[in-house]
Amino acid sequence: MDEARRRELKKLGKAEVEAKSADLQAAMREAVRGDERSATGGPGWSTGYRIAYRNEAWLQRGRPILSASQIEKLFVVLPSYGAPREAGPYLVCRCGSAAPVSMPRKLFYWSSCACRNLRWRCILGWRKGTIQDWELVFPAKLIPRHRRV
Numbered sequence: 001m002d003e004a005r006r007r008e009l010k011k012l013g014k015a016e017v018e019a020k021s022a023d024l025q026a027a028m029r030e031a032v033r034g035d036e037r038s039a040t041g042g043p044g045w046s047t048g049y050r051i052a053y054r055n056e057a058w059l060q061r062g063r064p065i066l067s068a069s070q071i072e073k074l075f076v077v078l079p080s081y082g083a084p085r086e087a088g089p090y091l092v093c094r095c096g097s098a099a100p101v102s103m104p105r106k107l108f109y110w111s112s113c114a115c116r117n118l119r120w121r122c123i124l125g126w127r128k129g130t131i132q133d134w135e136l137v138f139p140a141k142l143i144p145r146h147r148r149v
Contacts, residue, residue: 023078023079024078027076027077027078027143028143030076030143031052031076031143031144031145031146048146049146051144051145051146052144052145052146053144055074055075055144055145056144059075059142059144062104063100063102063103063104064100064111065097065098065099065100065111065112065113065118065120066090066097066098066099066142067096067097067114068095068096068097068114071092071096071097071098071142072096073145074144074145075142075143075144075145076142076143076144076145077092077098077140077141077142077143078140078141078142078143079092079138079139079140080139080140080141089101089102089141089142090139090140090141090142091118091131091137091138091139091140092137092138092139092140093113093114093115093117093118093136093137094115094117094136094137095113095114095115095117096114097113097114097115097118098113098140098142099111099113099118099120099129100120101139103120103122103127103129104122105122105125105127106122107122107123107124107125108122108123108124109121109122109127110122110123115136116132117131117132117133117136117137118130118131118132118137119131119132
């Protein structure tokens with residue numbers, strides 16, 4: 001690899017990192033929007049942080065399939081394209097529903113998104129996830145909002 005190609009790749013890498021950082025900053029601003037007291041350093045920051053922490057803990061503990069209205073109220077969707085290790089823990093469907101990439105371990109779990117594109121089934125430890133059309137889903141990270149709903 002010659003010097004010019006190396007410089008070009010380095011510039012492309014820096015541009016990609018800056019774009020992802022800008023997307024993340026925009027999502028974080030959206031998460032605290034509507035409650036200016038929750039902004040960093042504000043008087044209600046700790047309360048907003050605790051609310052966001054509880055929402056995130058609930059999301060990780062239960063791994064539910066979320067409807068579009070739940071996502072709108074509780075989370076900000078940050079699409080994550082790129083390497084598989086950077087993919088988010090949720091798949092968002094065209095209908096606005098989000099399903100966890102890994103299904104919860106339960107004795108009986110039978111759930112799907114609003115348009116039935118994503119279907120998760122678990123019966124006595126046997127688990128199966130079905131995605132009808134991969135073109136309609138994208139990986140995403142869900143950032144909790146800093147406000148009570």
